[in-house]
Amino acid sequence: MADEWPNSGIDLHLELDVAEGLRTGLERALREAVRSGRLATGTRLPATRRLAEDLGLARGTVRAAYDQLIAEGYLAARQGSGTVVALPPQAASMPSAAPAAVEQPRHDLRPGGADASAFPVAAWLESSRRALRSAPADAFGYGDPRGRPELRAALAGYLGRARGVSAHPDSIVITNGYLHGLTLLATVIGGTFAMEDPGVPTHREAVRRIGARVIPLPVDDLGARTDLLTGLDADAVEVTPAHQYPTGPPLHPDRRRALLDWAGLSGGLIVENDYDAEFRYDRKPVGALQGVAPDHVAYLGTTSKTLGAALRIGWMVLPPRLVAPVADARLHADHHTEHLGQLALADLINRHGYDRHIRTSRQRYLRRRDQLRRRLAGFPIALTGIAAGLHALALLPPGGPSESDVRTAAQAHGLALGYLSERTELPCTRQGVIIGYGRPPDHAYASALDALTATFAGAQQLAKHVKR
Template structure:
């Protein structure tokens, strides 16, 4: 029997005690009743199924005819035999807790405008990459990622972000979260699990670090960025790594001051510590000169992490980490035992996009798009009579709107926004510990699709009072 010749596989359990034809009929009924054969599923031809089951073709034809007569199957000339669209008794679905309803307008931070994904350019890059890829590209690969992408990234990061990157020191990961988890896991295995993370900062990233065995301590942030001058103080004496967003701190939007940068790299050298640089929103700048990566000043103390999630789209799951020499081998081994390597086709397409400068064109296009959005947001807030101080808008994809002390607090504003179908981020949710902090909103002006953005701004204007509360 040449089993490779069957084009449609059909698994049936036949009960020989009931007779061949009756057993086949019962097996087909059970498969349809249980939902294993869905409506409109095409069945194998009678000759093929007979050969597969060791039955005569006449037995299979008779069984099909009987089930057609009973309404279980439908036979069409030229189309074969299919499961009737009216016959299905599937198992009851498992109880699933319903999630929250999606808001009508979403101004929460963390997501780009998904409509800016360069579909045409990506298709062209994918076609070119597949046409040029050797057969080995479709096999299991290097845990570091495809050399084509690592080489392209080394050139781009050096040119655009001031990163000193060698292709052999780059590891392609499945998003920023995986890069952070790999680094924390390597530190944990080395007996150095204590990390300092910005306060305020993204709570989810703190949870990622803790799930990898890390101990997280808060590193305060002020108008000049993270308080790197506090690293090495008594409360932070055991810290072996600091996770920062120096170019555009999330969520305050401030840039790490030069003296703070120097204090950071000096601490890392003196303590043999690691800086994990999250280049969040690094490419998006509007009213200021570009700020280079910290990694360029201390490549042996900094692990630089970048991602295509905001410039292209989160669905690609493409990120990269540029490592100090001492961490290359342990991170590669950790990646090898986690998922072996990240998917390959997207890597090849991104490499082509970078080499052909399509990635640069995409960055410029979305930078202009988000600047226009930012300006519209600032215009709406100015219309409130200067009541709200806004920070972090010289770059990035979000704005920090400070709430005045004589008005509603965060909880009240969020509740009012929900009544208007609007979702917002709040500064308090990013704190390591609640209470005792200034109140504010984190407004992600990149999130809504283009058609919904004006309505989202209208809803925001209705939610934010323009006069002091009585």
């Protein structure tokens, strides 16, 4: 007989076909739910009294159905834990076209990621607990599309002091990360976006999917060619002025001036992507462009590099004219970013736990950057963009290994890297390998560097072989 578990508390949706009787219908529905995997092995079923009430059946009917399925092996009666599902779902009923699992590389030196294993779990837990305890009741309901006032106030202070941003809490909109902010701006502004090339292909594609036009803005050793903007007829221009992605230089002062002149004359919007501003090693920090032209710049930042991309929390500091339209677009898309993470982040910033975590991370990434530089010193490559950020660009000189040689050698060593040609839509004039040193946990970094040096050595061999 089924155990009388007091009340398992689970809701159970069952489609009852009672043509052959109530008990048979219930047995059939339970059997089907177990077979299909809708009820996973180990799931505790509701007590017979509860299920009988929910389905409008007699308790004896439910008990009899449970007993039958226990006899058939679908369910099991467990002392102290009621009736549980005993059978794994049948393979035949599993969906046949399950998505292929994403293959994890053995060594991951792709750019764009931070060390997820370094997430400050204890500090976040403490901030979350404190934030939840003191959260006002309205934090648990719908709120301002711009985000929680606590976080907007904390960010106004932090961005002003750490990045030279001129931010009032009213002009800040909390987003689900940089990409989300960019798509909101594309929704509101539409028209044509000039975007740095090389840049992030996903970002270009996202803007195009909104229906805006994307034109490439070339990049050279001084950063984005903002001197070309006057001829481009753009409504907005997206730049990474503190650390061009992926080539590395800060935007040259002449180019900063050209950009600001363009915005002043055309009324166009500068979208400032400050994605990894916190990580500067041996060069002076470059203050945010927004600080000198708050009416022309939408400043966008993110926690993806500082805490981890899993949080999906970012921010925009907007020119006043864009605040209402962006908030309106947000409201009609998804109301706002979830509140509880925002409250935890506000607490972390206010108690300087965010600064402390960034300082520790900066030391870690600096150490890794130096190790990388030492390990690649003997190779005929030009390692650039290493003064800041979480990645470096190894330019491959003509006559040496090509990107394709490196890719072939990397595959042999189970190593994932980024490649310059994949990040550009313009004719490729340079070949380069983008090496992200953020992603691996500390314990895996040394072996990733071994794989990297073996890859460059292998690529050299391949290049020599082809030339002979």
